[in-house]
Amino acid sequence: QVQLVESGGGLVQAGGSLRLSCAASGSIFSFNAMGWYRQAPGKQRELVAELTSGGSTTYADSVKGRFTISRDNAKNTVYLQMNSLKPEDTAVYYCNAVRGLLRENYWGQGTQVTVSS
Numbered sequence: 001q002v003q004l005v006e007s008g009g010g011l012v013q014a015g016g017s018l019r020l021s022c023a024a025s026g027s028i029f030s031f032n033a034m035g036w037y038r039q040a041p042g043k044q045r046e047l048v049a050e051l052t053s054g055g056s057t058t059y060a061d062s063v064k065g066r067f068t069i070s071r072d073n074a075k076n077t078v079y080l081q082m083n084s085l086k087p088e089d090t091a092v093y094y095c096n097a098v099r100g101l102l103r104e105n106y107w108g109q110g111t112q113v114t115v116s117s
Helices: none
Strands: 006-008 010-013 020-023 033-041 044-054 057-059 067-071 078-084 091-099 104-107 111-116
Touching: 010 020, 020 033, 020 091, 020 111, 033 067, 033 078, 033 111, 044 067, 044 078
Parallel strands: 010 111
Antiparallel strands: 006 020, 020 078, 033 044, 033 091, 044 057, 067 078, 091 104, 091 111
8 A cells, every 4th residue: 555645834935945745655666657736725636746757847837947846766755845935835735646557546645835925
């Protein structure tokens, strides 16, 4: 059973930075891709950033140039560095992992990010 545990959320002022971490219970080499999604109140969950096993990255237009996704294979951990945060970045952030030909999806429990203006 795959477990993803997020950490690093919190309250920050606009313009500030946070780094989210997602620790996987097994080797992240087993995943086709890992990523971060977010869901704000009353809105659908949306992709923020994704990192494939081959090293390709995808970012939502709204975070390009401000957020960076990365991984530490030795720690089985994926990170999301968030800079120049804006109030509209406020949401619950979820770690996601996709594995196998059937593209099984796994989710973390979520971590709250609140950006005050």
